[in-house]
Amino acid sequence: MHHTLRITEIFYSLQGETRTSGLPTVFVRLTGCPLRCQYCDSAYAFSGGEIMSLEAILERVAAYKPRYVCVTGGEPLAQPACQALLQRLCDAGYEVSLETSGALSIAEIDQRVSRVVDLKTPGSGEVGRNLYANIEHLSRNDQVKFVICSREDYDWAVSKLIEYRLDARAGEVLFSPSYGQIDLRALADWIVSDNLPVRLQLQLHKILWNDAPGH
Numbered sequence: 179m180h181h182t183l184r185i186t187e188i189f190y191s192l193q194g195e196t197r198t199s200g201l202p203t204v205f206v207r208l209t210g211c212p213l214r215c216q217y218c219d220s221a222y223a224f225s226g227g228e229i230m231s232l233e234a235i236l237e238r239v240a241a242y243k244p245r246y247v248c249v250t251g252g253e254p255l256a257q258p259a260c261q262a263l264l265q266r267l268c269d270a271g272y273e274v275s276l277e278t279s280g281a282l283s284i285a286e287i288d289q290r291v292s293r294v295v296d297l298k299t300p301g302s303g304e305v306g307r308n309l310y311a312n313i314e315h316l317s318r319n320d321q322v323k324f325v326i327c328s329r330e331d332y333d334w335a336v337s338k339l340i341e342y343r344l345d346a347r348a349g350e351v352l353f354s355p356s357y358g359q360i361d362l363r364a365l366a367d368w369i370v371s372d373n374l375p376v377r378l379q380l381q382l383h384k385i386l387w388n389d390a391p392g393h
């Protein structure tokens with residue numbers, strides 16, 4: 179079967195987020211997203227892009243000789259051929275991660291992939307899109323992320339953490355500040371004072387490169 183995907187960009191940078199933060203990583207950014215989070219820093223990937231064959235994508239990735247590959251977007255799972263892309267990247271021997279909004283099922287996604295599942299907070303404006311059935315498919319190789327816009331979002335994230343025992347299911351629970359929307363030190367202090375089993379993650383690439391294209 180001949181698979182194609184609509185791609186916004188493929189670039190090599192330091193991973194700015196998740197458990198591989200700071201490690202050189204190739205990013206494959208798929209075009210299009212059915213959500214509209216108010217804070218989205220990747221809205222340029224909602225449209226446009228270029229149709230590429232699976233083979234052409236694999237060739238572009240291989241040219242960097244990476245260890246880590248991150249498939250992101252847009253919403254990667256909105257394109258059916260994403261599943262085949264992830265499988266082929268794993269087969270090629272890369273450490274593969276997938277960033278997904280949590281609005282589409284991860285049930286059929288290769289378990290070799292570290293699935294980074296965002297649970298959309300009320301502050302995102304898309305909390306109604308969360309597919310909670312995804313939680314039962316999480317393994318220790320997966321990560322759950324909350325992007326926190328306010329104290330209300332923090333309290334909501336803590337309630338979901340406890341309700342679903344997320345720290346016992348996923349390998350990492352990430353609390354990430356919505357960029358520029360919340361005081362970093364306050365978020366850090368809340369996590370410490372509540373003794374939470376979560377990791378505060380900053381977006382390293384924005385500190386380093388101010389979110390410039392290609393990073």
Ligand SMILES: C[S@@+](CC[C@H](N)C(=O)[O-])C[C@H]1O[C@@H](n2cnc3c(N)ncnc32)[C@H](O)[C@@H]1O
Nearest residue numbers: 217218219220251252253277278279296356357
């Ligand atoms: C651009 S999205 C692409 C993947 C997928 N659509 C999703 O939402 O997970 C990648 C990650 O960046 C996060 N993100 C987007 N804009 C952000 C912002 N302004 N501050 C912090 N995180 C942000 C998203 O919540 C998501 O976890």
Ligand SMILES: Nc1nc2[nH]cc(C(=O)O)c2c(=O)[nH]1
Nearest residue numbers: 191192193194195250383393
């Ligand atoms: N360096 C770098 N790390 C990232 N981690 C997640 C990104 C994203 O936009 O999804 C991203 C990005 O755009 N750049």
Ligand code: SF4
Nearest residue numbers: 211213215218252279
């Ligand atoms: S789901 Fe991801 S890509 Fe889509 S609007 Fe939200 S943050 Fe942006």
Ligand SMILES: [Mg+2]
Nearest residue numbers: 219220389393
């Ligand atoms: Mg980005």
